[in-house]
Amino acid sequence: MFLSRTLVTGRSITFECLFWFVIYSIRVTISVVKGNITTVTADAIVNAANASLAGRVGVDGAIHRAGGPAIMEACDRIRNTTGRCATGSAVLTIAGKLPARYVIHAVGPVWKGGTGGEAELLAGAYRSSVALVQKQRLTSVTFPNISTGVYGFPKLPAADIAIRTAKAWLLQDPYLRIIFVCFYDENYEVYKERLA
Ligand code: ADP
Numbered sequence: 001m002f003l004s005r006t007l008v009t010g011r012s013i014t015f016e017c018l019f020w021f022v023i024y025s026i027r028v029t030i031s032v033v034k035g036n037i038t039t040v041t042a043d044a045i046v047n048a049a050n051a052s053l054a055g056r057v058g059v060d061g062a063i064h065r066a067g068g069p070a071i072m073e074a075c076d077r078i079r080n081t082t083g084r085c086a087t088g089s090a091v092l093t094i095a096g097k098l099p100a101r102y103v104i105h106a107v108g109p110v111w112k113g114g115t116g117g118e119a120e121l122l123a124g125a126y127r128s129s130v131a132l133v134q135k136q137r138l139t140s141v142t143f144p145n146i147s148t149g150v151y152g153f154p155k156l157p158a159a160d161i162a163i164r165t166a167k168a169w170l171l172q173d174p175y176l177r178i179i180f181v182c183f184y185d186e187n188y189e190v191y192k193e194r195l196a
Contacts, residue, residue, distance in 0.1 A: 038066035043138035049105035067096030088124030108147030140177040
């Protein structure tokens with residue numbers, strides 16, 4: 001059917017190719033790896049930050065340790081000028097010694113049982129991050145599993161929100177490469193299964 005249609009007009013081959021190119025791009029531009037996000041190269045590394053941008057435990061601590069004090073100095077400047085970073089939003093800093101150009105500090109919600117708008121706030125943290133990626137015209141970004149550590153967001157719905165949000169962006173920007181970096185097996189298996 002494809003062949004016969006392509007013989008009919010040059011226009012249909014263009015649309016058909018474009019369609020399959022977009023579908024193919026979506027399949028290959030979201031990926032998952034297991035490991036430490038501070039070692040994965042990308043234009044931007046997303047940090048699961050807290051509202052006060054005060055590098056702490058978990059992935060936040062790992063990013064600040066690996067990237068060096070320049071990242072915290074940049075966070076201090078943001079905090080001193082614009083104040084705390086609201087839950088569901090994100091800010092951008094330099095990446096210090098990390099294998100990236102920028103760190104995007106995204107603030108996910110603390111899980112309170114699901115009745116406090118946590119799902120929408122988590123989607124907001126992912127969306128705000130990608131808005132910064134697009135603003136800077138970057139082409140690759142790594143994400144940790146925001147809110148699924150100390151903040152206690154259940155892993156399965158958190159993965160679904162992250163992947164759904166990622167797929168929505170790729171419809172707008174099929175060239176963006178999104179890499180989910182899972183530290184623990186449980187998250188890795190969930191993402192692998194959801195992205196298969
Ligand atoms: P939050 O407070 O948003 O829950 P955490 O840092 O406690 O942030 O956890 C977020 C996710 O990051 C968790 O799934 C945790 O396993 C993961 N994580 C912790 N350290 C790293 C790391 N070095 N690289 C990638 N992911 C990490």
